[in-house]
Amino acid sequence: MQFKAIIFDLGDTLILTDQWKYDKCLMRLLESLQHENILVSTAYEEFKRVYFEVREQMYLEHESTLREVDFCERISKTLEKFNYKLNSKSPLLKKAIEAFFSAFIEDIRIEAYVPPLLAKLREKYKLGLVSNFAYPSGFWSTLHRFKLTRFFDTIVVSGELGFRKPHQKIFEEALKKLDVKATETIFVGDSLKADIYGAKRLGMKTVFVENVGLRKNPYAIAGELDPFSVEPDVAIPSLQGLPKIIDVLQLS
Numbered sequence: 001m002q003f004k005a006i007i008f009d010l011g012d013t014l015i016l017t018d019q020w021k022y023d024k025c026l027m028r029l030l031e032s033l034q035h036e037n038i039l040v041s042t043a044y045e046e047f048k049r050v051y052f053e054v055r056e057q058m059y060l061e062h063e064s065t066l067r068e069v070d071f072c073e074r075i076s077k078t079l080e081k082f083n084y085k086l087n088s089k090s091p092l093l094k095k096a097i098e099a100f101f102s103a104f105i106e107d108i109r110i111e112a113y114v115p116p117l118l119a120k121l122r123e124k125y126k127l128g129l130v131s132n133f134a135y136p137s138g139f140w141s142t143l144h145r146f147k148l149t150r151f152f153d154t155i156v157v158s159g160e161l162g163f164r165k166p167h168q169k170i171f172e173e174a175l176k177k178l179d180v181k182a183t184e185t186i187f188v189g190d191s192l193k194a195d196i197y198g199a200k201r202l203g204m205k206t207v208f209v210e211n212v213g214l215r216k217n218p219y220a221i222a223g224e225l226d227p228f229s230v231e232p233d234v235a236i237p238s239l240q241g242l243p244k245i246i247d248v249l250q251l252s
């Protein structure tokens with residue numbers, strides 16, 4: 001099969017979140033709110049407990065529809081539990097959320113071989129990026145930090161589209177924009193459910209990257225964790241093995 005396009009997941013496929021500290025992000029968010037005289041007497045541990053309760057609840061609510069709910073909505077709902085009414089469009093809320101993502105962006109990393117690998121693949125294939133990310137502005141800042149946008153012909157993020165992987169809409173959107181068929185496409189990702197199950201169902205060839213970030217992340221969303229019963233076409237320990245694997249898939 002002569003493939004025309006390769007679509008990548010972002011988190012723990014192209015960039016690594018293994019150094020990311022969720023507490024640091026949440027503390028920055030709370031500090032920013034407290035700076036504006038909101039939740040001044042709330043202890044961090046209490047704020048954290050309520051935040052994760054709301055987050056879990058929201059993912060459960062949308063598990064069957066795979067709707068992506070904006071991160072601002074999550075924080076607004078958390079504040080409601082403390083009897084604060086801050087609309088999800090409020091500038092104060094935005095500022096606090098930007099503080100959260102500034103801490104996230106500081107701690108994520110990329111392996112040095114990834115940008116040249118993408119540049120090389122781009123000579124032969126159309127490249128796409130499909131990411132589950134509930135805060136589009138944080139997503140774009142993440143890409144800009146590593147100057148990744150230049151490698152992709154199309155980028156689709158759940159926070160803008162309104163659907164999360166493995167919903168077929170998000171994959172179809174990328175295929176449409178790339179102007180390729182699913183069968184002409186390879187999907188590369190680290191989540192068996194979001195990436196491999198989702199892409200395979202549409203008929204793409206799938207490459208599972210066994211980066212351990214997601215599976216070691218104690219805050220990963222339940223339901224996106226392994227084990228999930230789907231067989232990728234190929235599994236590789238890291239992206240370094242990708243060019244060779246593509247050559248093998250081309251021949252099969």
Ligand SMILES: [Mg+2]
Nearest residue numbers: 009011012190
């Ligand atoms: Mg991922």
